[in-house]
Amino acid sequence: MARRPDHELTASVRPDGYLELFSRRTGKRHRCGPRGTTMWLALQRSDWQPESAAEEIAARLGVDPDSIRCDIDAWVSHFRETAE
Numbered sequence: 001m002a003r004r005p006d007h008e009l010t011a012s013v014r015p016d017g018y019l020e021l022f023s024r025r026t027g028k029r030h031r032c033g034p035r036g037t038t039m040w041l042a043l044q045r046s047d048w049q050p051e052s053a054a055e056e057i058a059a060r061l062g063v064d065p066d067s068i069r070c071d072i073d074a075w076v077s078h079f080r081e082t083a084e
Contacts, residue, residue: 013037021079030079039072050076 008025019037021030032040038057046052054069061068 011040013041035071036075039075043072043076 008023010022010024012020012022014020014031017034017037019032019040021032021040022028039053042053042056043050046056050069050072051065054065054072057072058065058068
């Protein structure tokens with residue numbers, strides 16, 4: 001199921017390749033390395049559809065989309081839990 005990020009969430013990719021997420025609602029910041037940045041960008045390009053994002057990343061890396069989907073699900077779950 002697609003779920004867009006909170007509209008109060010600001011995302012920016014820093015020059016060092018790290019994604020910085022900032023929630024104006026909670027005041028929390030989180031920096032993601034290149035792997036998290038890749039997942040965020042793929043989700044964004046796929047209209048927040050984890051299956052499509054996993055297929056995009058898997059095709060680029062030459063790996064099984066199911067393993068990438070597990071990573072994406074865990075990553076998204078982490079952010080949902082910390083936002084509650």
